[in-house]
Amino acid sequence: MKQIYLVRHGDIGLGHEKRYIGVTDLALSEAGREQAHFLKEYLSSISFERSYCSPLMRSRETADIITTVQPISPIVQSYLKEVNMGDWEGKLFTDIRNEYPLEYKQRGEDIANYRPPCGESFSDCYQRVIPPFESMILSNTKNILVVGHAGINRVILCYALGLPLNHLFKLKQSYGCLNILLYDKKRFQLKTYFENPVHDQDKKVEEL
Numbered sequence: 601m602k603q604i605y606l607v608r609h610g611d612i613g614l615g616h617e618k619r620y621i622g623v624t625d626l627a628l629s630e631a632g633r634e635q636a637h638f639l640k641e642y643l644s645s646i647s648f649e650r651s652y653c654s655p656l657m658r659s660r661e662t663a664d665i666i667t668t669v670q671p672i673s674p675i676v677q678s679y680l681k682e683v684n685m686g687d688w689e690g691k692l693f694t695d696i697r698n699e700y701p702l703e704y705k706q707r708g709e710d711i712a713n714y715r716p717p718c719g720e721s722f723s724d725c726y727q728r729v730i731p732p733f734e735s736m737i738l739s740n741t742k743n744i745l746v747v748g749h750a751g752i753n754r755v756i757l758c759y760a761l762g763l764p765l766n767h768l769f770k771l772k773q774s775y776g777c778l779n780i781l782l783y784d785k786k787r788f789q790l791k792t793y794f795e796n797p798v799h800d801q802d803k804k805v806e807e808l
Contacts, residue, residue: 602737602783603791605643605745608753609662610635611775618693622685622719622751627657635776635797636665642778642797644669649741654680654748662776663747674747679732682749686719712765722765726755733759737783753779760788 610632612621628636643666651674653663663674688696697704707714715721720728729752736744748756754768760781763771772794773779780792 602741603743604737604781604783605646605648605743606753606756606779606781607639607662607666607745607747608750608773608775608777609656609658609747610639612658620685620688620691620693620696620716622682622689623656624689625656625658628661632658632775633661633665636662638797639776639778640666640669643745646743648672648743648745650736650739650743651675651745652677652680652736652747654678654682654752656681656749659747659749663745666745666747674745677732679729680746680748680752683722683725683751684718684720685716687717688719710766711769722751722755722768725751726759726765729755730759757781757790761790 610628612626612632613629614621639662648667648670649672651663651667651670651672653659653674653676655676655678659680660674660676667674703714703716707716711722713721713723715724733756746756750773751768753773754771755765757763757771757779758765758768774794774796776796778792778795778797779790780795782789782791
């Protein structure tokens with residue numbers, strides 16, 4: 601049975617600001633590096649055969665820290681890059697709502713298919729992510745670490761759980777969270793969802 605350890609990168613220091621951060625390349629904050637170190641300890645009993653991350657710094661840094669106790673190095677995969685928010689990149693939610701009320705409303709009504717100007721929809725993201733993800737899960741590797749982003753992880757979870765994309769924001773993905781998917785005979789099981797190792801510092805994940 602294959603196990604996919606799907607992690608969201610650590611905190612990037614925005615505090616309580618709600619901004620559209622997609623392909624904007626931000627590094628981990630101090631809190632984010634701390635979260636990555638907790639994940640490293642939490643997952644230290646797992647022997648990963650492969651580790652994949654996106655080209656964005658926050659994903660690469662998180663994967664680099666987690667795998668310092670592993671005999672492997674993360675492999676950068678461009679398909680794991682976060683959804684591109686186009687002209688909305690870096691802008692506050694409130695500013696977009698005030699400046700582009702119609703577009704903001706359209707996105708809320710069709711979260712799967714609305715595409716910000718010069719950006720991607722989540723349906724676009726699904727088409728980019730899922731074919732190479734399927735190839736990855738059909739490989740011979742047993743334990744795989746994937747360090748993604750909130751949007752990417754939600755798309756993968758929707759695919760694995762058979763959920764429509766318009767439900768993706770029902771799936772929580774906070775900084776540094778962990779999901780574990782089991783895959784066998786063309787079927788997924790969700791072993792762990794939205795676990796936060798920072799709150800379980802005295803525990804370790806044990807291999808099946």
